Amino acid sequence: MKREELLQKWLDHALTPQELEAFKQLDDYEELTKLDNALQHFKAPETNVEAAYNTVQFNRKDTSKPTSWLKPLLRIAAILVIGFGAYMYTTLPNTITVNTLVANKTSLELPDTSAVTLNAVSSLSFDKDLWSEKREVNLDGEAYFKVAKGAAFRVITDDGIVTVLGTQFNVKQRDNLFEVFCYEGSVKVSYNKENIVLTPGERYLILDGKQIRNEKEMLKEPSWIRDESSFKSLPLREVIQELERQYDVTVDASKVDTSQIFTGSFTHTNIDLALKSITLPSQLKYQKKQNSIILKRD
Known part of the structure; x- marks a missing residue:
């Protein structure tokens, strides 16, 4: 596979195990991973990739003996700045989407000052223009919410819907697992036409399509926050x-x-x-x- 194809699949987080090994053999693998780490939380507006690269090239100091690895590294840097910025925080006409990478978590504040911490490999989106009319987010993965008091607040997942007014809770939706834990206030979980109300210390867990009963646990927050x-x-x-x-x-x-x-x-x-x-x-x-x-x- 060509270098450019490996790089693009790396940026898209779509490398197979075999392709990952080939990617690690690239001469500038260490430089790429350093750029990766430095740009984990970079946020950038929409940008033209080619224009960004041309700008980097234009501003680069010219030398009589250009370093062989500098040109491709600058191109990669331009692509990474744009790619990671768009990956971490992208805005559509009315929708804001925040994603987290492997081995990372991030925190954000919603328009009503509600706070969300997003666990690794998770995605959260909401319509900023309609927020005053309906407080609603879409979640794929895991997130811990501290919801400001106000109108009903809903977390929509592929498995179920969680509705609250103002409380602290954790929602996890991964493959065949759907879990909601209430830390403060009360939480209503809607799953397969069934509505369940959770109070502090109670957990609702669906594993492989079956409800798992859990003992009450008085916890302050999910452990992954720590x-x-x-x-x-x-x-x-x-x-x-x-x-x-x-x-x-x-x-x-x-x-x-x-x-x-x-x-x-x-x-x-x-x-x-x-x-x-x-x-x-x-x-x-x-x-x-x-x-x-x-x-x-x-």
Whole structure:
């Protein structure tokens, strides 16, 4: 695959494991990742890519012996500034969309001063022009909300709708999992024509289409806000998927039973400690290989 195609797929977060390995072999891979880290939270307005690149080229100091790697690196920088800015915060005619990358989370304030913290690999959108008429957001992923008091506030997901007036709650919608936890006030969850009201400490959990009963837990906020993922009686596959989101790794769990139940937590700041927190209670071993993890039976 050509360099330009690898770069474009990297920007679109669409590299296959094989393509990712090829991308890592590029001469300027380290420079690309440094630019990636520096631009994680960059926000930029709509810009013409070619014009941005031409501007970078025009302003670059000319030398009698141009450095061979500078020209492609400048082009990449121009594309990254535009690409990441658009990826993190994009505005359509009436809709604002905020996305988070792997191993990242972000906070934002809605027009009514309601606060939202978005977990890794999540997306939230809302219509800014209609906000005064209806407080409504669309969520794909996981988010923690502190809603300002006012008219009804709705969080719409592919699995269900959460409605509140003013409260603090967490919504998680991932593949076959839909979870709502109420921290303050009350929350109404609408799922498959059923309405459930949650009070502080109560959780509503749908896993693989089935409702899972949970004991009441008096918590102040979700653990992922403090860079830690916690699980209570959930299949190991859910833990593995969250590890992949928080560390930008690929986990090969083909040799283990991912349906086994896991209760525990792992940190977002140390991958070795996180892997030990997962594998030791599950009686598993792990092997690190570049950007992938292989899980094995103990």
